[in-house]
Amino acid sequence: MNSTDPMVIVGGGQCGARAAHALRENGWDGAIILLGDEGRLPYERPPLSKAVLLGERTAEQCEVYDDAFYRGQRIDLRAGAAAASIDRAAHKVVLADGACVAYHRLLIATGAQLRRLDVPGCELPGVHMLRSAADAQAIAGDLTPGRRIVVIGAGFIGLEIASSAVARGCEVVVLEAAPRALMRAVPEAVAQRLVDKHRSMGVDVRFSVAVERILGDARVTGVELADGATVPCEAIVAGIGVLPRIALAQAAGLDIADGGIAVDETLRTSDPFIYAAGDVSSFPHPLFARRIRLECWKNAEDQARIAARNMLGHAEPCSAVPWFWSDQYDMTIQIAGLPALGATTVARETGAASRVFFALDADGVLVGASGVGRTGEIAKDVRIAQELIARRARITPETLADRAVKLRSLLMEEMS
Ligand SMILES: Cc1cc2nc3c(=O)[nH]c(=O)nc-3n(C[C@H](O)[C@H](O)[C@H](O)COP(=O)(O)OP(=O)(O)OC[C@H]3O[C@@H](n4cnc5c(N)ncnc54)[C@H](O)[C@@H]3O)c2cc1C
Known part of the structure; x- marks a missing residue:
């Protein structure tokens, strides 16, 4: 060398x-x-x-x-x-x-x-997974109005696919093995808001269901569940992680x-x-x-x-506070830090249909924030929360929940 x-x-x-x-x-x-x-x-x-x-x-x-x-x-x-x-x-x-x-x-x-769906029938035409541009093109071709689409997995990718399929005029069923959506990523209250939105858009979201096999001959025609029930469909998209x-x-x-x-x-x-x-x-x-x-x-x-x-010879540490977003229907989800490390969740109303949920660890340190609602009503608070997380700020649940207390003023206090 x-x-x-x-x-x-x-x-x-x-x-x-x-x-x-x-x-x-x-x-x-x-x-x-x-x-x-x-x-x-x-x-x-x-x-x-x-x-x-x-x-x-x-x-x-x-x-x-x-x-x-x-x-x-x-x-x-x-x-x-x-x-x-x-x-x-x-x-x-x-x-x-x-x-x-x-x-x-x-x-x-x-x-x-992609983590592969490993059940009989998973190789049938009409069964998709999404990671690449080629996958997206193949799925888009199957999202025609009136079709029934089964989405396997209620994680971020699965829920985004469900939202896009609804917008394309499809009837959508979401099947999730866990008892709720987004199990590891966000507090239950955030997941519930998203699921409520999907249901209000006509999506049939089912939890604690196991897919036993994919049905079909030349092409997928449905899904058989572990309890013997079947869900007929014209296409399947599995989003079960990577x-x-x-x-x-x-x-x-x-x-x-x-x-x-x-x-x-x-x-x-x-x-x-x-x-x-x-x-x-x-x-x-x-x-x-x-x-x-x-x-x-x-x-x-x-x-x-x-x-x-x-x-190139520097020794810069990677210490940025994690930040992630997802868009579904007219809603945005933004996540800063690691909400999963929280021992307590505190909700703050930031708009009529928008909330930011703060996660405090066992010592009362802010470790995560998950905003759900309209972008303009959550983005600023999540951004400031990101800075508070970087400073390992300790804030009481009462203060975080109080809409009258500006988060920026808490940041100023931390910085002074
Ligand atoms: C459908 C979808 C939606 C997403 N939505 C969001 C979102 O809303 N918000 C968000 O924050 N993140 C989102 N993500 C996640 C985000 O896209 C990934 O975190 C990001 O792509 C990671 O970039 P990467 O370069 O590390 O990996 P990749 O984008 O996977 O790129 C790795 C590349 O390396 C190539 N490669 C692998 N092995 C080899 C090899 N041996 N030789 C040569 N090339 C190789 C792969 O083919 C690939 O092209 C989404 C991801 C997907 C799939």
Whole structure:
């Protein structure tokens, strides 16, 4: 290895593309190679379950940068070049076609892959899952007015798909194995508001139901549940979660933690020449004193920038407060911090149909905030909550619930 070798990024997704750009912005003048395996320009996934399914955007309109950008920045984007293995001793990535690419520093940004629905009939035409632009295009083709669509899984992706399918004129049934929606992500009150909204839009949401098999011959015709009941439908979309794509790292002997590639607070793996970022990285968050892995747009943005800087010799910690959003119907959900760590939930009314739920840990420290309602009625409070979480603010439940107390004034107090 020598310093004239390229910076190499495995994973031509949002995080990989942003990291390539950040390397250039931060002064790397040498070669940058971005390896992707989807055969297309890197793109952002959040619109896939929203605007793309609604027919408002094409997959091309979700691209992170256009073709000319990569050329202009001298980023060697190889969109159909899957990395097959990493030769850590020789500092080389071996591609699926056998070619080798030497690296000065390597970033693994391989994202996540779908958790597969493993029941009889899952291979039938009309059974879908959503991760890629190609998946979104196939699902959009099946969302024709009047059709009955079964969504398996009441997580964020499943609920967004349900909302898009309703907007396309479909009849929708959501089947969830757990007793409620969004079990790990948000407090029950937030999940309940969302489910109420779906039901008011005509969605049949069912909890504690197990899918036994998919029915159909040439194409899906329904779902059989564990209790023997059947749900007829013309198409199915399963949204049952993802698994980080760690196979490459694992085969190379890199440390793995909590299902992701283990990195330190600077996003460096157990090999000092290799970094990992985005959905695939498991990193120690200084604020929460624990290792976490995030599957969200903002984390891919933040970690891309930090990984690029640290590949260039900085030692910047990754300490941003997590932030996530979801859009369903006319509602937005915004989440800051880690609400799941809360011992107490406090509701604050921020508009006629909008609420922000704060999560306080056992010591009374603010660890999470989940807003649900109209964007303009929750976004500001969630943003300020993000800063209060970063400061480990202790605020009484009474103060948080009192609409007359401006959150900004609490932040000012913390800062003084
Ligand atoms: C439908 C959908 C909706 C979403 N909505 C939201 C939302 O509303 N809000 C939010 O905050 N987040 C949302 N997300 C999550 C967000 O899109 C992800 O967190 C983000 O895409 C992570 O970026 P990444 O670059 O780490 O991974 P990815 O986007 O998965 O990119 C990784 C890339 O690496 C490629 N790759 C993998 N292995 C190899 C290999 N060996 N060689 C070469 N290339 C390889 C993959 O094919 C992929 O192209 C959504 C995700 C999906 C799927």
